[in-house]
Amino acid sequence: MMVETTIQDISIEALRNGDRAEFARLVDAYSAPIYHLGLRMLGNEQDAEDVLQNTFLSALTHLPTFEGRSSVLTWLYRIAVNEALMTLRRGKPEVNIDDTDSSDENENIHPTQFVDWGALPEDELLSTEGKQALDHAIQNLPENLQTVFLLRDIQDLSIKDTADALNLTESNVKVRLLRARLMLREQLSYYYGERMKKEKSNG
Amino acid sequence: MAESTHNTCEGLLGSLSDYIDGELGAELCRQIEKHIAECEDCRIVVDTTRKTIDLVHASNAPQTGLPDDVRDRLFKRLNLDKYLKPSAK
Structure with missing residues (x-):
């Protein structure tokens, strides 16, 4: 979609090496789809914003070990879905994490x-x-x-x-x-x- | 009922997503089209499932941006303040 065309020239190598300007470009390219995913999953803006921030904080921590087997966006979605599920489960303590399937x-x-x-x-x-x-x-x-x-x-x-x-x-x-x-x-x-x-x- | 063939209601249901997404081979498409020409319920299921997906796409289209205040707080949380240029909307 729209976002895919803006990201092609982002350098994974630069991201892995801690290039802050490159990370800022990554955030600008992908923050909107991550935010809207959170909004859909959680149904409110505050939780969606928390998921958004935690996703990129986690990405920042784990970028040096990102292996590039999937695209960066797919990887970010994986982090975001896990963050959102954790938020949902905090609200519903009776849900068993292993019982989703x-x-x-x-x-x-x-x-x-x-x-x-x-x-x-x-x-x-x-x-x-x-x-x-x-x-x-x-x-x-x-x-x-x-x-x-x-x-x-x-x-x-x-x-x-x-x-x-x-x-x-x-x-x-x-x-x-x-x-x-x-x-x-x-x-x-x-x-x-x-x-x-x-x-x-x-x- | 032979579930593996696509000229039955059950067979059609199993391949509905692939059919709608255009990922089914020509022969299987032909079988489905033959079936829905004769089975009104399945014709409706195919049409309304396709329409459901169209509506999802249409109603989701405007939601691609990020509110400016959300973007500002995100950049600050990530200590990226100095890269906080106006968004290119």
Whole structure:
């Protein structure tokens, strides 16, 4: 996306050697996507800003050992996702850190809503209320599906980079992505179905 | 039901993401298209899933910037104050 084109000339070697000006350029190139990922995962600006700052502080500490097996952005996303998950878990002490993969990866989500809302006009689909319904549905995705969905469909990472960032296999990413997309589709179908019913009864 | 073929509802569901992302081979696409021409429910699932992803992209597009105050505090926290030039927005 937009950011990828601005980063091509950043020198990993300079970053590893502690070049502060180069680090400042890295921060400017990638702070926006990291901030918006945090905002999506945590739902509030203060926590997103904490994740942003902690991500780059951690990157600064660990840059000398960055091996470059993934891109810098993928590496930053990995740090940011971990920071955000730690923040989420601080708020929910009952969540077991090892228990995030408990859902059956082989179980497909079966569609139950067959409302044909895809042909609704764009301004209706992207109304303020429609966007809120979408944001709400994304916010309510289970954590292990949400992280995959955010990196792949919102931050626009490839399947491979998403897998690298989350330490998953590519096939795990694909399964989780499909489940996330189908869950969102289900929620939006319910929402737009209700809207279509109301319009019919009013008109 | 043969799950490995793409001319069934179950088979289509398993390949839905690859199909929408344009990562499925021509023969499998053809099987899916044949199926959705005959199965209205699957046609709706394909269309509305694709639309869901389109909406995600469209509604997320304006959120690419970083608020100036957030950027200022980030640079200060990282002791990068002297590189704090105006953002190139």
